[in-house]
Amino acid sequence: MPNLLHIDCSVRRDESVTRSITAVFAEEWRAAHADGGYVYRDIGAAPVPHIDEAAVVAGLLPPEAWADEHRVGWSVSEPLIEELRAADTLLLGVPMYNFSIPSVLKAWFDRVTVKEHMITVPGTEGLLTDKRTIVVTARGGSYAPGTPRESFDFQAPYLRALLEQIGLDRHLEFVHAEMTLAHSVPALEQFKPIADTSREEALETVRRLAAA
Ligand SMILES: Cc1cc2nc3c(=O)[nH]c(=O)nc-3n(C[C@H](O)[C@H](O)[C@H](O)COP(=O)(O)O)c2cc1C
DSSP: OOEEEEEEOOSOSTTOHHHHHHHHHHHHHHHHOTTOEEEEEETTTSOOOOOOHHHHHHHHSOGGGOOHHHHHHHHHHHHHHHHHHHOSEEEEEEEOBTTBOOHHHHHHHHHHOOGGGOOSSTTOOOTTTTOEEEEEEEOSSOOOTTSTTGGGOOSHHHHHHHHHHTTTTTTEEEEEEOOGGGGTOGGGGGGHHHHHHHHHHHHHHHHHHHHO
16 A cells, blocks of 8 residues: 655645645645545644754663663654655755755654665665655746856755765655735736746646556
8 A cells, every 4th residue: 555644834724835736746646646645744833842862862762671771762753764764755844944844844854864774875776765755845046057046055965964874865856936026015026927837747748647
């Protein structure tokens, strides 16, 4: 049975571009996989606690060596790790915040990037390498090749590096919706058509990916 793990992390709800696009992917994927499992985690609304020493140490020690604090620390990380391992497809909705990813998503990565998932030798297989990963980003501006802010994109390259170190880059697709601030910032009004086209293209892409 295929399983989809869908994670959103925007602090916005109804106005969120990432949420609106990941929702379309999830809806179409579920229609195409009637027998599939679906897990939704909204870490924008319910953030994952930051990693702490107890969880880090628990991840390095065998369970029989754990003290109570390690059990407590691991009890936060374990469900997140299990959800990720159980998924065949990981869907991430990722707004650009200060040229990078929201801190709540970083907190999730800090919990699931455990030694069992690490690809220590590039190109070798790991526990997560069979999975498909779809990353839907939304950016207020544009960071496309050839744009003035291309080199300010620390979101997609950073995510690619993070995903690569746990083997989630083997079947990885990025879908970008750009210039989203054109609809709320008067100075960017002229870019509304670019924003609309970018969003439409992103929606078209996720529909295609969900059906594949
Ligand atoms: C805290 C914060 C930081 C942001 N930083 C950037 C940024 O560095 N570059 C950018 O292009 N847009 C930035 N934006 C705009 C968001 O990327 C944009 O509104 C995007 O659509 C957010 O995703 P969402 O629509 O799913 O909420 C920022 C927005 C917030 C709330």
